[in-house]
Amino acid sequence: MRVRPRSAARARRLLSMGVALLLATGAVHGQPWRIDTAPGTPPLDANAQAASAQLVDMVLARLPPAWRAAEGLDVQLAWRDDLPPQVHGRAVGDRVLLRRALLDAVAADGLDARATRAASAALVHELAHRYDSSPHGGLSRDPRLRDLAGWPRPPLRLGLRARHNAMTDRRPDAYETASPAEFVAVNLEHFLLDPEYACRRPALHGYFAAHFAWAPPAADCAGDLPFVEAEPQAQAGGEALLELDPARVWAVEYLFAEGNAQPMSRWGHSMLRLVICAPGRLPGPDCRYDLAHHRVLSFRAFVDDVQISSLRGLTGRYPARLFVLPLDQVIDEYTRIELRGLQSIPLRLSPGEIATLLERAASVHWSYDGRYRFVDNNCAVETWKLLDAGVPRLDGARLRSITPNGLLRRLVRAGIADAAVLDPPDRAVRDGYYFPSADREYAALLAVAHAAQPLPARDVATWLDLDPDLRAPWLAQAGPRDGAALLVLEHAAHRRLEVRLRDVLKRRWRLAAAEQDAAANTLHALLAAGDGLSRPAQLLDRGYGLPQQAERATLRGQADALGHRLQALRDALEIQGRAALSMDAQRRLAATERNLATLGARLRELHRASGGLQLDRIQQSD
Known part of the structure; x- marks a missing residue:
């Protein structure tokens, strides 16, 4: 089902693809499945029939070749006046029901960008449901897609997926978090109709492109990833926006804050350190000395407090977010205020894996607003989910853990983290792999x-x-x-x-x-x-x-x-x-x-x- 909220923001977005849609004309040849008029459909006048046929041809021309070549996807299309308010379409078996007002707008305005974008999106959405529920699709049941979409596997539920999707910010449509099936349908709309989709959701674009072995024309994307620093006054110039080029990240390290006597800190804290090269320095081992440019990805409960309420932490009443912090601030916070040592242990990741991990981190940074729970959604669980979704190779590494020190042991056991850098201790301190408690x-x-x-x-x-x-x-x-x-x-x-x-x-x-x-x-x-x-x-x-x-x-x-x-x-x-x-x-x-x-x-x-x-x-x- 397709639900479209009425909003000025969506109306403005409808204009973005109109010019491109005008270029997609003519019938699609070699189509093994058909879109026919459903029996009992109210008759259309000649103008509406022509608009419907042209719209169908335009949409079919935009589908991936593998989708068009799939068998058994025949569709009966009906333009209806009796759909519930705000429902633009429904897919029931092989029947696709679309709101008649969408067609009337196309017929009245010709190929007006706004009208055509709305009608095309509704048709793509319902065709996506048909494809997804067929043996050719199954995207909404794919564990990899669910990880990217925001339905991860909680560590204490025996592999069952989370019911709530916390990727609630910066969504193209709030309806996408209603279910994995709706997520697939909404995102296939934008994959096919929005050239900026590859830039805005790079991991999902890559997933769909790999599935179809094809991708639509895409806009030129910026080479960097935007992050907003939680403590901008701590860096020179006070600029809060960090535009990070993945090519400047020489390494990613598991940054482990050792435990102390506090109940919420007994098992340590999980973070990721980004070893970022200073501008002008060629990526290499010497980037480790550019400490002022290193950043830390840290999942934290947003309380702006050193200590948090145990009860609220257990019940999920604190927001959990991905903070981006300067390394020197993190060192000062843990070693001098909380008197806890910091271990910085390199992860064995290729440059390509570092890039996909950073893309995932950026997506989480802009979309995720979860709830912190001390047992099953703490910093260790969040860090594991980030690694799991950002580096597909790690999916089968059995890294799930509910404690930061447990996650570290699993990373070392799997050969992903190199703990040998901590020995001998004096060299570890000298080389920046260990920051001792003050x-x-x-x-x-x-x-x-x-x-x-x-x-x-x-x-x-x-x-x-x-x-x-x-x-x-x-x-x-x-x-x-x-x-x-x-x-x-x-x-x-x-x-x-x-x-x-x-x-x-x-x-x-x-x-x-x-x-x-x-x-x-x-x-x-x-x-x-x-x-x-x-x-x-x-x-x-x-x-x-x-x-x-x-x-x-x-x-x-x-x-x-x-x-x-x-x-x-x-x-x-x-x-x-x-x-x-x-x-x-x-x-x-x-x-x-x-x-x-x-x-x-x-x-x-x-x-x-x-x-x-x-x-x-x-x-x-x-």
């Missing part, structure tokens, strides 16, 4: 400070959590060497405190929705801005699939403006939020900042004194 660095710094003074804490966590007023006396009497170590630790304590207090504020304002003040309003605006960057389809009001060049100018302006707004809101929240903290929280924050100022001043004084002593010694030696 707790080791902090422990070494604390040991330096402890050797100079008998500090009241033997481990880093205890020292960082100590009341800042209790740390102050030890900072005030530090020497040059232990003072430098304590300054780094005090910065870590300040950042750790800020993260915790920000989390407290967010939980407080979410639980007390009625409590409205300036900081609460800023928080809500901040979350809305973050939502826009994490779900980039919201930045464009038309089009489907990957944004094309005509859309990117608008996209670039919208994304950059939202990125700047996000940073401004964060700055405002930092100021406004302090006033909403408890008196003790405000005191601890102020005391930590006072410690930083005091220790910084002392180190500068010690440096000047040391410099003066050196100058005196030089003058005496002269």
Whole structure:
């Protein structure tokens, strides 16, 4: 069945293929199956009969040769006035029923682009149902098509497909997610009638082209893939739109954040690292040193929090999206804030497989708005689904796992991930395959400070959590060497405190929705801005699939403006939020900042004194 919602956006899209359709005239020869008039069809006048015949010939001329040559697909066509509202067509066995108003529009306007596009799409849609349900088709039952379409195999359902399709953004027609059969019919419309389909949905275009061993004429596609970065202010220039050329991606690595004591983080976190070569560098091993250009694909629950509610995570109340983040930000987040090590393990993928994986990642980035569930739709499951759909060779590798460390073991066992790069550890750190937790660095710094003074804490966590007023006396009497170590630790304590207090504020304002003040309003605006960057389809009001060049100018302006707004809101929240903290929280924050100022001043004084002593010694030696 074909349902057509009435929308201005669809009406505008109907114009896109009119000129091309005008070129498709004349009867199709060698057709083994026929489209006849169904018995009992209300009679058509001469003008309507001519329009119907011409429309049928045009559509048949656009079908793939293998489809036209297939046997047993005879169709009886009827133009009807009694279809339900918004239903443009139905396929019942060998009968195709189309809305009579579509034909009347073609007859009245000749080969008007809009009328012809609507009628052609309806006819292709119902013929696609006929083809798909025949022995020649079966596309909607193909596991590969269902993976690409958004009905993957959940890891805990014994191979059964998900009922809900979460690829809900940037769709050519919302009706496509009603069922796999409707998905096939909608997408065959665009495969045959829209030259930009190859650019907007490259993986699906490749699937249909392979099935039919044929493809219609296609538009020239851009060589890069568009992504919107979730943290644009972290990169030079603050540009949110990343236009990624797959040829510049030298390697893809499984980026594994090691677990910690938090319940939601015990089994680690799964991500993919893109080793992107700097502009001007030829792709090769040296691209590993271009860390500022590397990006991370990370499936996360959109909460804008360090820790999330266990109950909401279990029940799927958080949105799950594919974030694109700078590598240096991810390293800082895990190693210095959460004190977790990062393993970056190369995946054995060919350049062609890297390209198809990136195409899939871009499609998911623009279309997917799922629900995070701690057990069966977490970061490991999402990463596995991305690898499975993006690299067909991996489909039979038995990679399904519900834990990030389990997925890593399966990748290594299958020979896809090369864990040998982690040994020996010092070389792994030097070559950028391992980023150690800062707790080791902090422990070494604390040991330096402890050797100079008998500090009241033997481990880093205890020292960082100590009341800042209790740390102050030890900072005030530090020497040059232990003072430098304590300054780094005090910065870590300040950042750790800020993260915790920000989390407290967010939980407080979410639980007390009625409590409205300036900081609460800023928080809500901040979350809305973050939502826009994490779900980039919201930045464009038309089009489907990957944004094309005509859309990117608008996209670039919208994304950059939202990125700047996000940073401004964060700055405002930092100021406004302090006033909403408890008196003790405000005191601890102020005391930590006072410690930083005091220790910084002392180190500068010690440096000047040391410099003066050196100058005196030089003058005496002269």
